[in-house]
Amino acid sequence: MAEGNPILLDGYDKLFENRVRLGVMSVLAANDSYDFVSLRQMLGVTDGNLTTHLKALETAGFISSIKQFIGRKPNTSYSITEQGRSAFAAHIGALSKLLKV
Amino acid sequence: MAEGNPILLDGYDKLFENRVRLGVMSVLAANDSYDFVSLRQMLGVTDGNLTTHLKALETAGFISSIKQFIGRKPNTSYSITEQGRSAFAAHIGALSKLLKV
DNA sequence: GCGTTAACTTTGTGGCGCAAAGTACTTTTA
DNA sequence: TAAAAGTACTTTGCGCCACAAAGTTAACGC
Numbered sequence: 001m002a003e004g005n006p007i008l009l010d011g012y013d014k015l016f017e018n019r020v021r022l023g024v025m026s027v028l029a030a031n032d033s034y035d036f037v038s039l040r041q042m043l044g045v046t047d048g049n050l051t052t053h054l055k056a057l058e059t060a061g062f063i064s065s066i067k068q069f070i071g072r073k074p075n076t077s078y079s080i081t082e083q084g085r086s087a088f089a090a091h092i093g094a095l096s097k098l099l100k101v
Numbered sequence: 102m103a104e105g106n107p108i109l110l111d112g113y114d115k116l117f118e119n120r121v122r123l124g125v126m127s128v129l130a131a132n133d134s135y136d137f138v139s140l141r142q143m144l145g146v147t148d149g150n151l152t153t154h155l156k157a158l159e160t161a162g163f164i165s166s167i168k169q170f171i172g173r174k175p176n177t178s179y180s181i182t183e184q185g186r187s188a189f190a191a192h193i194g195a196l197s198k199l200l201k202v
Numbered sequence: 203g204c205g206t207t208a209a210c211t212t213t214g215t216g217g218c219g220c221a222a223a224g225t226a227c228t229t230t231t232a
Numbered sequence: 233t234a235a236a237a238g239t240a241c242t243t244t245g246c247g248c249c250a251c252a253a254a255g256t257t258a259a260c261g262c
Binding site for chain 2: 005006007009012014017018019022023026027030041042043044092095098099100101
């Protein structure tokens with residue numbers, strides 16, 4: 001019932017407000033690169049869903065992609081950018097602050 | 102690039118995938134009860150937005166509300182339910198697991 | 203009594219998450 | 233060697249939902 005001050009969430013980014021995006025960022029923060037198929041199986045999502053989220057993260061400048069062929073197969077691999085790394089860290093910071101209120 | 106096993110997120114609940122709802126649950130987990138106006142100022146959201154999220158959480162059985170008058174003013178106060186407490190704890194568990202991959 | 207503030211709730215809409223369908227290519231099968 | 237099936241994605245369409253503007257009810261100021 002007591003009144004409290006507004007919770008300020010400086011680094012919180014709505015773009016990360018999703019299980020798939022959190023998973024992608026988490027995986028890419030811990031690995032130099034990760035490809036589409038591995039991400040898909042890691043996160044247990046459909047192709048279309050994953051593409052959409054990857055595109056959103058890439059458009060925001062948080063990840064980058066490289067398309068190439070491995071043998072005869074197309075292969076797209078993703079990496080976190082510096083901007084992505086710091087934005088994600090800030091988001092997690094804001095999150096844990098929020099959850100500790 | 103290495104393949105990994107699917108991340109299983111047992112307690113993850115999409116209902117909590119939102120800053121306002123996380124904030125509400127966090128505040129209610131730490132306080133016996135909290136009223137509408139205090140929540141609104143704590144979270145810095147509009148009335149309509151807060152109402153919608155509170156209703157969603159209440160419909161799910163995660164929080165409960167009591168409407169009364171304090172003096173001449175209406176006052177709605179919210180509390181976390183047992184179900185809400187354990188669901189929220191499970192969600193946070195899944196979250197931190199996801200972020201630690 | 204009349205506007206203003208307070209405490210909510212209802213309503214309308216834009217945006218977005220999702221999977222089904224589509225594309226382009228390769229591999230298998232018969 | 234043609235067709236069928238698989239692989240690696242992308243595009244599309246739809247249904248839901250977060251959001252704030254507007255609405256409601258009642259008290260308070262003047």
